[in-house]
Amino acid sequence: MSSSSEARAAEERAAVEELVAAVPAGSLVAARAATAKLGQDPVILAMGDILGVTEAFVICSGRNNRQVKTIVDEVELQVRRATGRSPLRTEGLRDLHWVLIDYGDFLVHVFLEETRSYYDLEHLWGNAPRVPWQAVGAGPEPPS
Numbered sequence: 001m002s003s004s005s006e007a008r009a010a011e012e013r014a015a016v017e018e019l020v021a022a023v024p025a026g027s028l029v030a031a032r033a034a035t036a037k038l039g040q041d042p043v044i045l046a047m048g049d050i051l052g053v054t055e056a057f058v059i060c061s062g063r064n065n066r067q068v069k070t071i072v073d074e075v076e077l078q079v080r081r082a083t084g085r086s087p088l089r090t091e092g093l094r095d096l097h098w099v100l101i102d103y104g105d106f107l108v109h110v111f112l113e114e115t116r117s118y119y120d121l122e123h124l125w126g127n128a129p130r131v132p133w134q135a136v137g138a139g140p141e142p143p144s
Helices: 003-021 025-036 065-083 113-119
Strands: 040-046 056-062 089-091 098-102 106-112
Touching: 025 040, 025 056, 025 065, 025 106, 056 065, 056 113, 065 098, 065 106, 098 113, 106 113
Parallel strands: 056 106
Antiparallel strands: 040 056, 089 098, 098 106
């Protein structure tokens, strides 16, 4: 590998580490939990510099109401295990088309696929950097 390509690779790693450091560790846990329950296309958007009231959005979708509920339950369980935190509030559990789990410093949006397409938060917040969360380790260990 040439020194210029090594330098480019080092810059890319540093940029990934900076983006990952900009979002709460719980948001990484939430994205992994959604993936564990086959959540569709999980995305983390770094919102801190754009929105100011939260540091990250985690967005994913499920194919049906049952899967949406399963994803929500797994996110809450895994975030609690990894960080000791419970949501400040959860909305949308009645119809399960769009469930919002509010942890204060990050929000988790779990949609039905068609609802996600309709609201298209990724496009609405298109200027928010996408965090390459799959490129980082497993995250914090659960408290003992």
